[in-house]
Amino acid sequence: MTSRRRKAAERRRRKRQGTGSPPTGEPAFLLVGKLRRPHGLRGEILMAVTTDFPERIQPGVTLYMGDSHEPLNVATIRHHNRGLIIAFEGFTSRNDVEHYNNQDLYVPADDRPPLPEGEYYLHELIGMKVITEEGETLGVLAEMIETGAANVYVVRREDGSDVLLPAIDEVILEVDVGNKQMKIHLLEGLLPE
Structure with missing residues (x-):
């Protein structure tokens, strides 16, 4: 994660403190x-x-x-x-x-108002276990970056490194809010060599 993104994530974390909400x-x-x-x-x-x-x-x-x-x-x-x-x-x-x-x-x-099918509040996604369609654990969804096109999910791996996943239908196959789990399809080039 770049220094700029880390600082932005820290600002968001600090902003959530004091809202009566857990991080x-x-x-x-x-x-x-x-x-x-x-x-x-x-x-x-x-x-x-x-x-x-x-x-x-x-x-x-x-x-x-x-x-x-x-x-x-x-x-x-x-x-x-x-x-x-x-x-x-x-x-x-x-x-x-x-x-x-x-x-x-x-x-x-x-x-909060209910969302249409297939839409989620960010707090429902943060902390989700992210697994590949083969059943391998990739990591935990740590944050979301808003971009002009598609949002990008930051998945924190066990070793502390981050994987960036575009929030598009070809990558995000299934979101199970109840079980806090997201199933993904890893497109070529998403994982570092």
């Missing part, structure tokens, strides 16, 4: 956004959306802020450029929200 396995909370700066004088604040399901952020929903997961009930939302303008119940002035700059917002993991 691997089932998380307790899922990140949905980040509060930016107050907007106007009536207690509204800009929010950058980080979820693939922004429709879940609606008036009446409870979001959990920061490392302490302080519950905040959404009073109103409006769309604004690349994010939302959000107001929480009980906050009526700019002073009420000024100190919330750069705070992360979460929802309980139990509230």
